[in-house]
Amino acid sequence: MGLRTGFCCALLLVTLLPLSANGSSKLYIVYMGDKKHDDPSMVTSSHHDLLTSLHGSKDEALKSIVYSYKHGFSGFAAMLTESQAEALAKFPDVVSVKPNTFHKLHTTRSWDFLGLEYNQPPQQPGFLQKAKYGEDVIIGVIDSGIWPESRSFDDNGYGPVPARWKGKCQTGQDFNTTSCNRKIIGARWYGRGIKVLKSDYKSPRDQSGHGTHVASTIAGVEVQGVSYGGLGTGMARGGAPHARLGIYKVCWLGASCPDAAILAAIDDAIHDGVDVLSISIGGAGLEFYFTLHAVQRGISIVFAAGNDGPVPQTLSNSVPWVTTVAASTIDRAFPTLISLGNKEKLVGQSLPNNTSVISNDFKDLVDGGSCDAESVASINVTGKIILCYAPADAKDMPPTEALPKAIKLAIKARANGLIFAQYTINLLEILGLCDGIMPCVVVDFEIAQRISSSPVMKVLPTATVVGNGVLSPRVASFSSRGPSTLFPGILKPDVTAPGVSILAAQRGSYVFMSGTSMACPHVSAVTALLKSVHPDWSPAMIKSAIVTTASVTDRFGMPVQADGVPRKLADPFDFGGGHMNPDKAVDPGLVYDMDGMEYNDLFNCFMGLLNDCESYQLALNLPSIAVPNLKNQVTVWRTITNVGPVEATYQADVEAPAGVDVSVEPSVISFTAGGEKSVAFKITFTAKQRVQGGYTFGSLTWSDQSAHSVRIPIAVRTVIEDFVADTS
Secondary structure, rough: OOOOOOOOOOOOOOOOOOOOHHHOOOEEEOOOOOOOOOOHHHHHHEEEEEEEHHHOOOOHHHHHEEEEOOOOOOOEEEOOOOOHHHHHHHHOOOOOOOOOOEEEEEEOOHHHHHOOOOOOOOOOOHHHHHHHHHOOOOEEEOOEEEEEOHHHHHHOOOOOOOOOOOOOOOEEEEEEEEHHHEEEEEEEEEOOOOOOOOOOOOOEEEEOOHHHHHHHHHHHEEEEEEOOOOOEEEEEOOOOOOOOEEEOOOOOOEHHHHHHHHHHHHHHHHHHHOEHHHHEEEEEOOOOOOHHHHHHOEEEEEEEEEOOOOOOOOOOOOOOOEEEEEEOOOEEEOEEEEEEEEOOOOEEEEOHHOOOOOOOEEEEEEEOOOOOOOHOOOOOOOOOEEEOOHHHHHHOHHHHHHHHHHHHHHHHHHEEEEEEEEEEEEHHHHHHHOOOOOEEEEHHHHHHHHHHHEEEEEEEEEEEEEOOOOOEEOOOOOOOOOOOOOOOOOOOOOOOEOOEOOOOOOOOEEEEEHHHHHHHHHHHHHHHHHHHHOOOHHHHHHHHHHHHHOOEOOOOOOOOOOOOOOOOOOOOOHOOOOOHHHHHHHOOOOEEOOHHHHHHHHHHOOOOOOHHHHHHHHHHHOEEEEEEOOOEEEEEEEEEEOOOOOOEEEEEEEEOOOOEEEEEEEEEEEEOOOOOOEEEEEEEEEEEEOOOOOOEEEEEEOOOOOOOEEEEEEEEOOOOOOOOOOOO
C-alpha cells in the first residue's frame, strides 16, 4: 500500500462515542498525507469538518483542534479520547493517529577553530567571504524562542527583508512588533495545548536562554569584547552573521517541546520561506518523520544527535534526509592551578566566577568521599575545601548527576571550596552552581589521589589556553552515539561540530553552554553558507559536501579521539564522516545527490504502509554505508555527481572493515566535457568468516590525486542469525 500523496482531508461521516462516555481526552496527531489544494484554508476547513463528525457539533470540533497542518502535509493535532483515536485510525484516508510526545532541548572561538576567518584580504577571500557572510539566507530556528534585545541581533546596516519571506511577527507577553527587525524577520510561538505556561513568557521571548544561544551561534552579528567572567575574551559572532532569522518557539519551561507544536512550526516554516531549519531538539529513539515534507520543498534540516552518550545506540533524529550532528571540543581549555601544602602544583579545570572568590591563604582539606548527604553530614566542612573522590561509585552515578548534588551539599555545609574527581564529561557549565560562592574545580582521579595526601591547599585563578596545546577536536562524552536502533541501515550521526563550552548570547549577556544543541547550529550556519554559494544545490548535495569533506584527524594528523569510559579512537558511530571542515565543503569535487521524492518508499515503511524497510535503507544514495546484517555477501549501489572541474578522474581507495572484503566497480571514474555528470558504481561486501560479530569500520574515498578527496564512512556487522547482534 503506497503513500497517498496529494490527499487532502475529506469529510469522514463517522459516529463516535461522545467525550463524556469515553473518559478523559489527550492530544493526538493525525497524519493524512501530502496536501492536495493550493489553498490552505480548504485543508483547514476539511479538518474542522472531520472533527465535527467526531464530536457531533462544530463548537466541540473547534474546541478540540489544537493545530492544523496545511503547508507541508495534511493533518492536525486534536484532543481525542483513546476510543476516538482508535476508530479514526481505521478509516482508509487516515495514514496514522499517534499520541503527542514531548522532546528535550539538546544543550567565540569555535568559528575560528573551524577555519571560518571573519577578516580575510580581498585578494584571498575565504569561504565566509565567498558566501557573503550568509547575506539574505533565511534560517528558521525551532527552539525556546529569542531574546531580541541581545546585541547579537542588531540589524544596523541590514537591507530590506527578503521579498520572498511570508512569515509574521507574532506578538505576546513582553514581545511586540518592534521586537522583530531586519535581523529577526519573524517570530511565532506555539502554546496551545500546553497547561504549564506560568513560568515562561506567553510569546516568542526566550525564558530559558537556549534558543537565544542557538540563534546567536548560527547568525549573530559580530559583537566585540565578549567574555564570560574574563574567560574566552574576543568577538562573538555567528557562523553566518549576515543571515536572517525566523524564530519558532515550541519549547517551554516545565513542559518540554511537544510534538504537536514542533510539527506546527515546521509546517509554518515551509509556508514562511525558510532556507534552513535548525532543530536542537530530540530524545533517544525519537524521530520527526514529517520533516521529509520540508526537505522535499528544498529546505535543509539540521538536527542535534542528543546528549545521552557515551552510551551506544542512544542517538535521535536519525532519519536519512536530515543532517544529524554530534558534539566535539574546540582548542580551548580553562586550566586552574591547585597548590598543595608541599608547594606541588596540580591542574584541574574551572570557570572564572568560581575562582573569583578564592582566598590567598591555604585552607584545610577534608575528604568527603562520594560527597553524598551522609558523607558530608559526618564531617565538619565549614570554611574548608572538600575533596569528592570516590572512583568506585562512578559506575553507579555519572558525574552529571553526582557533581550538582555534591555542590549543593557543600554550599549548604558552608564549605570554602570543592574539588570534584570525575572521568571526562565536558560539562564545565555545571560549575555555574558555584558562581560567586566558592571555588569549584574538576579533576581526574589521578590528580585527586595526589591531592588527597595533602592536609591543606589553595586554588589559583582560572586561565584561558587556546591553540595547539589543547588536544582537539575530541568527540564529547555526552554526545549520543550510533548505531540507530530504528534504522540500522542508515549510518548516524552524520558529522561532528563544536559543542563544548560554546560562548554565545543568553538574555543580555554571553555564557558558556555545552551540548549537541550547540553543535547543531554550527552545521546549520555552514549549511546556510553553502546555500549562498551554491543556490542550486539540493539538501542532499549540501549534506554530502559536509560529510564527505569532514576530517578524521586532528591538526597534528593524529586520529580524532572520543571522550568516554575510557577515551578511545572515534569511529563513525561517534562522529559520522568526521569533524566538519567548512572550507573543504564549499568545493567537495563530488557529491551524493538524491531527489527528495526518492525517500518516499522508506517514509512509507516508517508509517507502516510498506514492508522490507531494510532494503529501502540500503538503496538510498547516502554519503555513508551501513550494512547491519552481513551473512555472506551484500552489494550496495551509489551514484556520484561531479560538481568540480569538468575534466576529472577519480580513483577509489578502500579501507575495508576488519573481517570483510570490499570491492568497488568501477574503481576508476572519469568525467569529461559533454559527458555524464553522474556515474553509478557498486560496492560489494563479502564476509571473510561466519561469526556473530559486532560492527567494524572502514571508508571509501574517491580521490582525484589533487584537490579533492571525497570520503564516506562504512560500518559493517557480520551475523549468523538474523537480528542478533552479539552472542556474548
